[in-house]
Amino acid sequence: MNEYSFCRFFYVYLQHQNTKLSFMAIRQKCDKKRIALLKATLHLVNNNGFHDAPMSKIAKMAEMSPATIYIYFENKQDLINQLYLEMKAVFSAQAFKNYNEEQCVKESFKQIWYNIAKFKLNQTEESNFLSQCDNTPIIDENIKREGLKHLQPLVNLWERGVSEKIIKPVSPYLMYAFTIYPLAFLTNTQHKEHCPLNNEKLKEAFNIAWDSIKL
């Protein structure tokens, strides 16, 4: 057994033990590639649908070989799942931007509502992708459940509003359905054409949303 073959044996042994070797030259996966893949998938699924977003096209759009995708993702489903969770995270980050729990319930709600509206208006690709996932079986139920957790602060706010007798004592599902969910309809590409959401309409929409749950 020469030096090299010993090294290989030793390395394989340590790999089996799930140990990292700091003194060895290990090439890194570059995050740019991963992001390029997520971006390409987002774009293709949005425009062609999941059924016409093959790995070959995704690879071409991300400017790499199809085989490289499998270094970054286990398979196509894993790629979609990770994209979904990442987009959910981006959405939630935007939703609670500048949210300050000190403010009164209505002002807090207004802040969050407008944040979400702006996300849906400006980040149309991310927003449409999430709508598509939430209305089709392309994402497993357990992954969807994972993506739902981010909204807890909004639920807490509503609970505060109920206890302060400012809004109706109903389930947060009803509140979400009648105040936030309608934004998905209004920012849907097809409807946006016929009913563009300018600042005035956005104000009208917020008033409608607030009137629906206020006491």
Place this chain on the structure above:
Amino acid sequence: MNEYSFCRFFYVYLQHQNTKLSFMAIRQKCDKKRIALLKATLHLVNNNGFHDAPMSKIAKMAEMSPATIYIYFENKQDLINQLYLEMKAVFSAQAFKNYNEEQCVKESFKQIWYNIAKFKLNQTEESNFLSQCDNTPIIDENIKREGLKHLQPLVNLWERGVSEKIIKPVSPYLMYAFTIYPLAFLTNTQHKEHCPLNNEKLKEAFNIAWDSIKL
């Protein structure tokens, strides 16, 4: 030219003219097969998604050969388009059941709102399919536009409500988004589990919807 070959020539000529021959034995396509195909497609697209609803599975579920599908539909896209339009028609028929223009605006709206709620609660397959189509690019835009026409009576009712100063003077798109569209969220399979719509919740929901647009 014998009798048969003349007959064939004559027949081909008349077919070219798009003429039906009442004195000839022409076998009919049976509507049961067409409906079985639509039903199978509905079920498969709902449960597996469009990407995993191949013609072979559709044929198997409808208990016929894949080749037979092409006697009833031009291709897969045509099958999906026709299914979409048919489900839209079923939806609209249900929506305006027992609708009587003589009643006052609120009562009329209540009737239609509950009709739609019941459709979404009871005909879950049809309803989920429509949600899936409206949020993905599997249906061409012009077909979607065609399916939208059925809702005109509701738009007229809202216009009447506005002129009678009973509801807010806003775009029907806003009204739809905040009163009807939320039902899609509440009857979504995933959310129905956590927030089941019993009669009490349905009443709450209607009040929320009405409060959002009433003056």
Place this chain on the structure above:
DNA sequence: CTACAAAACGAATATTCATTCATTTTGTGA
């Protein structure tokens, strides 16, 4: 500079799919 492990790749591979073809079956009008 050297060694090497992992990244990256292009070309297979083995399925799967929508659609077509050649043939058989069947409903219908006479």
Place this chain on the structure above:
DNA sequence: TCACAAAATGAATGAATATTCGTTTTGTAG
């Protein structure tokens, strides 16, 4: 009962697909 056109079919067909394989390239640590 017969003739036949269209319905119905099972077996191709050919294109497309997700994933893998064998090899080359490259970043990194010594």
